[in-house]
Amino acid sequence: MSSRRDTIRAAARAARRAGSALGRVSGPERRAVLLAMADALERPDLRGKVLRANAADRADADAARDRGELAQALVDRLLLDDKKLQGLCDGLRQLAGQPDPIGRVSIDRELDDGLVLRRVTCPLGVLAVVFEARPDAVPQIVGLAVRSGNGLVLKGGREAARTNAALVELLRSVLADQGFDPAAIALLEDRADVDIVLDLERDIDLVIARGSSAFVHHVQTRSRIPVLAHAEGVCHLFLHESADVAKAVRIALDAKTSYPAACNAIETLLWEEGAAPALDACLTALAEQGVELRVCPDTLARHPSLKLATENDFGREFGSLVLAVSHVPDLAGALRHIETYGSRHTEAIVAEDEDAAAEFLARVDAACVFHNASTRFADGYRFGLGAEVGISTSKLHARGPVGAEGLVTTRWLLHGDGQIAADYGPGKRRFKHRDR
Amino acid sequence: MSSRRDTIRAAARAARRAGSALGRVSGPERRAVLLAMADALERPDLRGKVLRANAADRADADAARDRGELAQALVDRLLLDDKKLQGLCDGLRQLAGQPDPIGRVSIDRELDDGLVLRRVTCPLGVLAVVFEARPDAVPQIVGLAVRSGNGLVLKGGREAARTNAALVELLRSVLADQGFDPAAIALLEDRADVDIVLDLERDIDLVIARGSSAFVHHVQTRSRIPVLAHAEGVCHLFLHESADVAKAVRIALDAKTSYPAACNAIETLLWEEGAAPALDACLTALAEQGVELRVCPDTLARHPSLKLATENDFGREFGSLVLAVSHVPDLAGALRHIETYGSRHTEAIVAEDEDAAAEFLARVDAACVFHNASTRFADGYRFGLGAEVGISTSKLHARGPVGAEGLVTTRWLLHGDGQIAADYGPGKRRFKHRDR
Numbered sequence: 001m002s003s004r005r006d007t008i009r010a011a012a013r014a015a016r017r018a019g020s021a022l023g024r025v026s027g028p029e030r031r032a033v034l035l036a037m038a039d040a041l042e043r044p045d046l047r048g049k050v051l052r053a054n055a056a057d058r059a060d061a062d063a064a065r066d067r068g069e070l071a072q073a074l075v076d077r078l079l080l081d082d083k084k085l086q087g088l089c090d091g092l093r094q095l096a097g098q099p100d101p102i103g104r105v106s107i108d109r110e111l112d113d114g115l116v117l118r119r120v121t122c123p124l125g126v127l128a129v130v131f132e133a134r135p136d137a138v139p140q141i142v143g144l145a146v147r148s149g150n151g152l153v154l155k156g157g158r159e160a161a162r163t164n165a166a167l168v169e170l171l172r173s174v175l176a177d178q179g180f181d182p183a184a185i186a187l188l189e190d191r192a193d194v195d196i197v198l199d200l201e202r203d204i205d206l207v208i209a210r211g212s213s214a215f216v217h218h219v220q221t222r223s224r225i226p227v228l229a230h231a232e233g234v235c236h237l238f239l240h241e242s243a244d245v246a247k248a249v250r251i252a253l254d255a256k257t258s259y260p261a262a263c264n265a266i267e268t269l270l271w272e273e274g275a276a277p278a279l280d281a282c283l284t285a286l287a288e289q290g291v292e293l294r295v296c297p298d299t300l301a302r303h304p305s306l307k308l309a310t311e312n313d314f315g316r317e318f319g320s321l322v323l324a325v326s327h328v329p330d331l332a333g334a335l336r337h338i339e340t341y342g343s344r345h346t347e348a349i350v351a352e353d354e355d356a357a358a359e360f361l362a363r364v365d366a367a368c369v370f371h372n373a374s375t376r377f378a379d380g381y382r383f384g385l386g387a388e389v390g391i392s393t394s395k396l397h398a399r400g401p402v403g404a405e406g407l408v409t410t411r412w413l414l415h416g417d418g419q420i421a422a423d424y425g426p427g428k429r430r431f432k433h434r435d436r
Numbered sequence: 437m438s439s440r441r442d443t444i445r446a447a448a449r450a451a452r453r454a455g456s457a458l459g460r461v462s463g464p465e466r467r468a469v470l471l472a473m474a475d476a477l478e479r480p481d482l483r484g485k486v487l488r489a490n491a492a493d494r495a496d497a498d499a500a501r502d503r504g505e506l507a508q509a510l511v512d513r514l515l516l517d518d519k520k521l522q523g524l525c526d527g528l529r530q531l532a533g534q535p536d537p538i539g540r541v542s543i544d545r546e547l548d549d550g551l552v553l554r555r556v557t558c559p560l561g562v563l564a565v566v567f568e569a570r571p572d573a574v575p576q577i578v579g580l581a582v583r584s585g586n587g588l589v590l591k592g593g594r595e596a597a598r599t600n601a602a603l604v605e606l607l608r609s610v611l612a613d614q615g616f617d618p619a620a621i622a623l624l625e626d627r628a629d630v631d632i633v634l635d636l637e638r639d640i641d642l643v644i645a646r647g648s649s650a651f652v653h654h655v656q657t658r659s660r661i662p663v664l665a666h667a668e669g670v671c672h673l674f675l676h677e678s679a680d681v682a683k684a685v686r687i688a689l690d691a692k693t694s695y696p697a698a699c700n701a702i703e704t705l706l707w708e709e710g711a712a713p714a715l716d717a718c719l720t721a722l723a724e725q726g727v728e729l730r731v732c733p734d735t736l737a738r739h740p741s742l743k744l745a746t747e748n749d750f751g752r753e754f755g756s757l758v759l760a761v762s763h764v765p766d767l768a769g770a771l772r773h774i775e776t777y778g779s780r781h782t783e784a785i786v787a788e789d790e791d792a793a794a795e796f797l798a799r800v801d802a803a804c805v806f807h808n809a810s811t812r813f814a815d816g817y818r819f820g821l822g823a824e825v826g827i828s829t830s831k832l833h834a835r836g837p838v839g840a841e842g843l844v845t846t847r848w849l850l851h852g853d854g855q856i857a858a859d860y861g862p863g864k865r866r867f868k869h870r871d872r
Contacts, residue, residue, distance in 0.1 A: 024798060109820055115809060117819060124831055125801060205831055226832050247854035254856035361849050362460060365561060373551060373852030382857065383553060383848065384545055384869035395560055395641055395845040396662050397833040409831040412819070413797050416809030418683035420690035421818065433820035 008196050011186040012153050012203040016126045018184035019151025023123040027100030029178075033146050034096040037174045038089040041139065046170050047085060053166035054080040054135065061159050070159065077133040078160055088139045095143045095386040101404045102149050110434040112424075115416045121408045123149035125205040128197045129389070130155045130219055132211030135163040140387050141208070142171045142185055147386075148407035153197060153204065155188040157211075165189075198223040206407070208389050213317070228402060230390030232317050233263030233345035235375045238334040238360065239282070240351035241274025247372055248278040248350045249285045254374040255348070257289045261319045263391060264346050264368075264378040268314060268324040270334045276302065278350065283325070291321045298327035315341030331356055335363050342366060345393050346378040346400075367393060367400035444632050447622040448589055448639040452562045454620035455587025459559040463536030465614075469582050470532040473610045474525040477575065482606050483521060489602035490516040490571065497595050506595065513569040514596055524575045531579050531822040537840045538585050546870040548860075551852045557844045559585035561641040564633045565825070566591045566655055568647030571599040576823050577644070578607045578621055583822075584843035589633060589640065591624040593647075601625075634659040642843070644825050649753070664838060666826030668753050669699030669781035671811045674770040674796065675718070676787035677710025683808055684714040684786045685721045690810040691784070693725045697755045699827060700782050700804075700814040704750060704760040706770045712738065714786065719761070727757045734763035751777030767792055771799050778802060781829050782814040782836075803829060803836035 022030060040046050058078050064070040107119035127150050131137045135156065145152040156164040164187060172182035188197070198207065198219065207227045209219040216229045237255055239248050255266040271279040283293060283303060294309035306325075313324040314337075328334045338347050346368035349360040357371040368378040378401060380388025385403030392398050398406030423429050458466060476482050494514050500506040543555035563586050567573045571592065581588040592600040600623060608618035624633065634643065634655065643663045645655040652665045673691055675684050691702040707715040719729060719739060730745035742761075749760040750773075764770045774783050784806040785796040793807040804814040814837060816824025821839030828834050834842030859865050 020799075111813070111818065111820065115813075226830070244854065250854055250856050254858050258856075258858045357851075363456075366847065368848040368850065370850040371852065372854050373850050374856040374858075376857035377547070377551075377850060377852075377855070378848070379857075382547065382860070382867065384547065384867065394662070399846050400848045410835050411802065412804040412814070412836045414804065414806040414809050414813060415793075415797075416807065416813075418680065418686055418808050419813070420686050420694070420810040421812035421815075422690050422694045422810075424818070431818065431820065 004190075004193070005196050008153075008188065008193060009200055009203055011183075011188075012126055012128075012151075012200055014183040015151030015153055015186050016203070017151075018181035019123065019126060019145070019149065021180060022146060022184055023102060023149025027102065030100070030146055030149065031096045033175065033178045033180065034092050034143055036178055037139065037143065037146075037171055038092040038096075040170055040174050041085055041089050041092070047082075050080065050085070050163065050166045050170060051082075053162040054078070057160055057162045074133050074159065078135065078163070080135050080163055084136055088136055091140060091381070091387050092143045095147055095404065098147065098386040098404065101147065101408045106410065108436045110432055110436060111414075112419065112429065112432050115414070115419045117412060117414050119410050119412050122411050124407055124409050126151040126153060126203060127206050127208060127407065128153040128155070128204045128225070129208045129210070130194050130197070131157065131209070132215055133157040133159050134210075135160040135167060137210060138164055138167040139171065141389060142168075144387055144389055144404050144407060145185070147404040150407055151184050153186045153188065155194055155197060158191060161189060194219070195222060198225060201225055210390055226397075228390060228392055228398065228406070229394070230263070230392070232343045232393070233265070233391070234268070234315055234317050234341060234343040235264060235266045235346045236268045236270055236334075236338050236342060236348070237266045237375065238328075238338075238347075238349045239269070239271040239275035239278045240331065240349055240353060240356050241272055242353035242356060243275050243278040243350040244352055245278045245281050248275075249281050251348070251350055251372070251374050252282040253285055253289060255376055256286060256291055256323050257321065258376055260321050262376065263317075264375050265319075266323065266348075266375055267316060267318055268326060268341065270326055270328050270337055271299075272328055272330050272334065286323060289321070291323050293323055293325055295325040296327055299325045317343075331359060335360070338364055338366070343393055344395075345391065346370065346375040348373065348375050367391070440626075440629070441632050444589075444624065444629060445636055445639055447619075447624075448562055448564075448587075448636055450619040451587030451589055451622050452639070453587075454617035455559065455562060455581070455585065458582060458616060458620055459538060459585025463538065466536070466582055466585065467532045469611065469614045469616065470528050470579055472614055473575065473579065473582075473607055474528040474532075476606055476610050477521055477525050477528070483518075486516065486521070486599065486602045486606060487518075489598040490514070493596055493598045510569050510595065514571065514599070516571050516599055520572055524572055527576060527817070527823050528579045531583055531840065534583070534822040534840065537583065537844045542846065544872045546868055546872060547850075548855065548865065548868050551850070551855045553848060553850050555846050555848050558847050560843055560845050562587040562589060562639060563642050563644060563843065564589040564591070564640045564661070565644045565646070566630050566633070567593065567645070568651055569593040569595050570646075571596040571603060573646060574600055574603040575607065577825060578604075580823055580825055580840050580843060581621070583840040586843055587620050589622045589624065591630050591633060594627060597625060630655070631658060634661060637661055646826055662833075664826060664828055664834065664842070665830070666699070666828070668779045668829070669701070669827070670704070670751055670753050670777060670779040671700060671702045671782045672704045672706055672770075672774050672778060672784070673702045673811065674764075674774075674783075674785045675705070675707040675711035675714045676767065676785055676789060676792050677708055678789035678792060679711050679714040679786040680788055681714045681717050684711075685717050687784070687786055687808070687810050688718040689721055689725060691812055692722060692727055692759050693757065694812055696757050698812065699753075700811050701755075702759065702784075702811055703752060703754055704762060704777065706762055706764050706773055707735075708764055708766050708770065722759060725757070727759050729759055729761055731761040732763055735761045753779075767795060771796070774800055774802070779829055780831075781827065782806065782811040784809065784811050803827070
């Protein structure tokens, strides 16, 4: 254990050194690495290796499923095919086209003559990413780490071990070809390694957790390092009395049924009295799509054939074709319901009344607040971030979809000519604080 | 205990509601509150009440000190006099003059025709500030909370209970006069209240801890809420071989002796061979000012009368007139020493060689990195932030001196006209991602 800890710490430190070289080169040089990675993933020989590794992982997984040891959903998530790999290539090229997140100056201020302060973005240092089955996370996360000049320690799911290893080998060889130390990316293999990683406070700057809610929660509870968690999404759609019926139906269907397992899918539909026509149309359309509706007593009074919800159905992430429905007295009631039950991820209103929409957008405390648009737009790619490490429901550092910009920090750089603080103050020199 | 918990939670929720009203009004309205607070602190009758409360606290503290129950340093920190109050008024007015941190748009992007995304700053919600003796923290922190539109739960030191209560009463009455609910600011009194506050994950968004290292560490360990900690500063000054001797001496003296207890004072002086003349001059000047020097064997060889440092003296925050001194082989050696022993607070180089300075500034991983300037400039007021809640050595969210800008978060606001995510993708509509 202690020697394993030493090995992992050494890998994290090597990732810091090698990553810092990525952070110091120019934006175009980092961009070239991303483009070369996309090219490599398109080369038939290299892609073939990845696909063969994936086939081997899937054969084992199929066998495990047949023995009843692995769920089919997990087996499905393992799959990496030409279409998915092509999507990853496109993603890397998009990321290469994004503005450079490093070296941005957000404050440039003369404190006094010849005493110049700048606040400049820089890499965080070393990211540790722990994720479950999905191997397509590897190129995305490596791409984001390279773009943001960070070293990377990766720990993927055991079921995808061969695929992850093949992907990391390919991506590391591109780093080496481009003149960088491949130690910038380290891959860990053992499940027990996760807990060791979460203890390396001085060697890892940010932990990114992707996977099931239970897995993410374990990481959050266990880690002494800040965690960027792709956590629970309990999203609501509120039908205002001014809601356009057709828009309400389109949005409700998309938000619930286009990908029910997504964190940006809705779990609860809220409606006020004047929105009854929109409600009726939504419930009919949702039921036709096979959505199970669990409704409050007021909704039940209007739709007696539906199932009565329990208190436990509100504030719950179903992650499937189940939707809770609640009547609220008015906009203020919708805001109270969302404040009580929401997870501060994404909340939406359907309304033609601009004042009502403005009030909803001003008052809801969530990472994303939408008007007349599906909650499913809450996504790094759709937002134009190029890629995302996840959608953060934490309010600090980065909120909502987090791209490369969320993987940097700032430093305050001060250039002087021998100035000392004791020369400033009442009756002495005064600061000029001139922004440039 | 449980009923105390309910009381505190109710206060935090009231602070959220009342604070959110502050967050929704215009910047000038929040600014007017700060100016009215400064005016109130200048009114002789109101100021008199605060001074009398402080005199009572100090009388008790003096008695406790005489009984050997309280350190003199703590008694000293209690003092609030006309000069300090005037400084606080000036600080509030400066803060009022700062740009508004709320409602800043950092991304304004058309995802598609009629589908507009903006990322906008907004208040965090409720801040809990736990701090030790110094009552002058109260108006500063209240000012920052008002500026950033946040509700506030304050817990000060027991020794300053009357002073804190008088200050909060004054500031709350200004809030009421300006048409705001004074519940935006809540003052807790019991030591046991701190641990209750640290458990209120859903009701408090950020904990700010100010006080001794031990106190701050307790809060960090105990809290389930993110903590902005004004933590340890182990700062270094490196004398490069190109160092100007006079600048080196000025900076070393200021950085060590102007306020040795400050977190931005230096704890270790590093020098390379070619900087020996600068070293000699610094050590002579520091010794004349009563600084105890604890030196490495190489330094001892040059200055045999000094005291040999132990390994324990490096990476240590003395907080007093003690300075460790170490020879390093070169700039790279200085970087290694800082990486090993520094607390990532503030690091400085004295050098006339611009290339060496540029390398130091590029490579040191710390909140503040300075060239030819005293580490004592690392301060919110000196940086022109108007005020600070503390100097964060964490890399996430806010780094270095943290002003009102560090007390906000962002929300992603999306305005559409019924758009749904399923309409976009390969073979369907494409996002435009046009920044405006």
